[in-house]
Amino acid sequence: MRHAKKRLIVASLLATSLAAGLAGCATGGSTGTDGKNGELTLWTHNGGNTEELAAIQAIVDGYNESQNKTTVKVQAFPQASYNDSVVAAAASGKLPCIVDIDGPNVPNWAWAKYLTPLDLSVDLDENLPSTLGVWNGDTYSVGYYDVALAMFARKSVLEDAGIRVATIDEPWTKDEFSDALAALKAEGKWDNPLDIGTADVGEWYPYAFSPFLQSFGGDLMNRDDFQSADGVLNGPEALEWAEWMQSLADDGYVAAKSGADSSLDLQNNVTAIQYGGSWAASAHAEAIGDDLAVMPSVDLGDGVKVGGGSWQWGVTTGCADPEAAMDYLSYSLSPENIAAVSVATGTIPATEAAAALVPGFEEGGNLAIFREFSQKFAVLRPETPAYPFIATEFTKATQDILNGGDPQQSLDSAVKAIDANITSNGGYTQK
Numbered sequence: 330m331r332h333a334k335k336r337l338i339v340a341s342l343l344a345t346s347l348a349a350g351l352a353g354c355a356t357g358g359s360t361g362t363d364g365k366n367g368e369l370t371l372w373t374h375n376g377g378n379t380e381e382l383a384a385i386q387a388i389v390d391g392y393n394e395s396q397n398k399t400t401v402k403v404q405a406f407p408q409a410s411y412n413d414s415v416v417a418a419a420a421s422g423k424l425p426c427i428v429d430i431d432g433p434n435v436p437n438w439a440w441a442k443y444l445t446p447l448d449l450s451v452d453l454d455e456n457l458p459s460t461l462g463v464w465n466g467d468t469y470s471v472g473y474y475d476v477a478l479a480m481f482a483r484k485s486v487l488e489d490a491g492i493r494v495a496t497i498d499e500p501w502t503k504d505e506f507s508d509a510l511a512a513l514k515a516e517g518k519w520d521n522p523l524d525i526g527t528a529d530v531g532e533w534y535p536y537a538f539s540p541f542l543q544s545f546g547g548d549l550m551n552r553d554d555f556q557s558a559d560g561v562l563n564g565p566e567a568l569e570w571a572e573w574m575q576s577l578a579d580d581g582y583v584a585a586k587s588g589a590d591s592s593l594d595l596q597n598n599v600t601a602i603q604y605g606g607s608w609a610a611s612a613h614a615e616a617i618g619d620d621l622a623v624m625p626s627v628d629l630g631d632g633v634k635v636g637g638g639s640w641q642w643g644v645t646t647g648c649a650d651p652e653a654a655m656d657y658l659s660y661s662l663s664p665e666n667i668a669a670v671s672v673a674t675g676t677i678p679a680t681e682a683a684a685a686l687v688p689g690f691e692e693g694g695n696l697a698i699f700r701e702f703s704q705k706f707a708v709l710r711p712e713t714p715a716y717p718f719i720a721t722e723f724t725k726a727t728q729d730i731l732n733g734g735d736p737q738q739s740l741d742s743a744v745k746a747i748d749a750n751i752t753s754n755g756g757y758t759q760k
Contacts, residue, residue, distance in 0.1 A: 363426045364650035368398070368400045369657070370425035374411035374640075384673035392660045394467060399653040419443050426648035427610060427657065430531070432638030432708035433720070434471045435462030438712035440757055444469045444643045450659040459637030459699075459707045460679040464714075471658065472641035472678035473667045473683075477702040478537060479635075480624040481595055481603045481613055487622060490601075495624040497701060503573075506528040506627040510582045513601045515627045521584045523577065524591045524600040527731060528584075534724040535710060537604065538574070538636035540626065543708055545570040549723055550747065555713040556745045556756055562723075563740035566631075571726075571736035573629070578731050608675050614695070623698055625706065637707030639676070677703055714757040718750045 363370050371389065375382040382405050388403045402723035404425065406414050419441070420422045431440060438444045439462075446467040453461060453471060462470030464737065480495065487494060492509045495501045501509065513522035526533055539549050547567035552559040561567065577583045588594045595603040596616040603609075604626065613621050625633050642661070644654040660666075667683035670676075677700050678684040710716055726743040730736050751757060 350410045355490070363424070364648045364653060366655075367398060367650075368402060369427065369648065369650060369654055370402050370404055371427040371657075372411075372415070372425045373403065373405050373429050374408050375429075376405035376407040376411070378408075379450040380673040381670065384670045387669060388661045388666045389657075391666075392657050395660065399650070399657065401657050422647055424645040424647050426650070426654040427642060427644060429640050429642055430462075430470060432459070432462050432470065432472065432641050433535075433712075435529050435641065435643065436464040436712050437642070437714040437717055439464045439467070439469045442646055445646045445648070447471060447644065447658070448651075448655050449662070450656070451662050455680045455682065457637075457677070457679055457703055457707075457710060459703060460639075460641065462638075462641050462643065464712055467541060470641035471662065471679075472639055473662075473670040473679050474674060475637060475639050475679065475703050476676055477607045477635050477699045477707065478540065478604065478626055479607060479699065479702060480622075480626060481605060481609065482601060482622045482624070483598075483617060483620045484622045486513075486601050486621050494622045495627075497625055497698070497705065500625045500633050501627045503627065503629045509602075510577075510580075514581060519582060519599070519601050522601040523582045523604065524578075524587050524594055524602070525583050525604040526587060526591045528591075529588055531724065532720060534727050535720045536636040539710065539723065539726055540636055540706075540708060541574070541629060542567060542570045543634040544627070544629035544631050545573070546596075548711075549715070550711050550715070552711060555711060555715065558719070558744045562747070563737070563744045567740055568737055570629070571730050571740055575730050575733070575736060576725065578733075607677060607696075607702075610696060610699065611675055611689075633706045634708045635702055635706045637648060637703065637709045654723040657698060686702070689713050715747065715751050715754070719747055722746050 357751055359438050373382065373385055375385060386403055389403050393400055394697065408577055415428065424443060435444065446469055456471065457475055459475045460472040484494060490512045492512060513519060526537060535549065542548065545566045547564060547570055548561040551561055578585045588599065591603050592609040592612060594600045596613065610623065612619035626635055642658055644651055648654050664680060664686055667678050667680060668686035669680040671683060671687045678687050678690055684690040684700060686696065690700060691697065711719060721742040726739040729739040
């Protein structure tokens with residue numbers, strides 16, 4: 330399921346481009362031609378993902394056959410070029426009617442008035458909250474799925490080291506986790522017993538590591554007004570997180586730059602514990618079998634936290650027939666359609682009705698635990714147009730910390746840059 334990891338990387342590239350292209354230039358949207366004459370275009374980043382693209386095409390084909398007023402056409406981009414295509418089209422007022430976008434970047438698009446609030450004929454209350462893109466009280470996007478973070482290990486490896494298997498009701502505590510890593514390190518079987526994916530770049534860092542920060546009681550920014558990161562990204566709790574992250578590398582528990590494929594390293598017994606995504610579960614189960622332990626992340630003091638929000642769909646302000654675009658999105662959100670995408674991607678279905686149709690995600694299924702993780706532990710990345718910039722600065726700071734930089738200085742530098750960006754963009758208030 331490595332395509333899910335690639336989605337995170339592409340999201341970062343898109344975020345960086347958007348932050349550069351949109352900063353300080355929110356507009357009133359644009360009048361496009363897409364949607365006229367009964368045809369509208371859907372853009373997706375899945376050009377390099379055969380399974381998900383086929384599932385999306387099947388939904389489009391079903392909609393086109395279901396009525397004779399509108400024809401939806403799919404335009405798929407390779408992941409590497411999708412961000413450039415979207416940014417260029419937005420700048421020239423030539424966005425299509427329907428676009429996919431990574432969830433945490435939705436507020437940036439809404440602030441720039443490239444997206445219009447959704448007006449659908451289906452009830453979104455059944456959706457996992459993390460599958461909805463909300464800003465300023467309006468819902469701008471909806472997704473078919475989410476993903477969740479977990480700790481994966483072999484039960485036998487944990488048992489041999491005297492480590493209990495963590496559960497949803499009793500996750501590992503910080504001290505228990507530290508003792509577990511020390512015990513595994515002492516066995517001498519693994520250079521680094523824990524793999525947290527430090528070789529990944531871009532969106533993986535805020536997606537995977539800000540939940541650790543939040544579990545310590547810090548955050549990426551103040552969420553009361555989204556105007557500053559001061560005090561939460563560089564306060565005492567954040568400093569404790571940074572020192573803990575640095576100690577993982579200093580003590581040899583994690584590599585400052587891990588292997589290229591964390592999932593394969595666990596399957597090949599190169600590492601003892603992997604902190605990874607739900608998209609790896611099926612491959613792990615196939616390789617490890619009944620010996621696989623799927624556990625929640627660690628409670629570092631303020632409860633278990635995992636990242637929430639993945640790719641979603643929105644309607645652009647330039648769409649000449651937004652009513653038709655909303656009709657398509659409403660059609661696409663049937664349990665059967667959501668289930669089909671979930672099967673193709675190995676992701677968590679957005680609704681219970683869809684989950685009941687996906688083998689493993691039904692109640693009591695071997696994958697249902699990930700939906701529980703998402704329901705109970707998911708924290709959205711800050712719902713602010715500043716998020717793309719925040720993500721970049723957080724990634725820089727975390728990399729500095731893992732590589733031995735002064736934790737407080739790294740955090741203070743990130744806060745200074747983030748607050749300056751927010752100020753220079755007028756607080757990212759709606760224009």
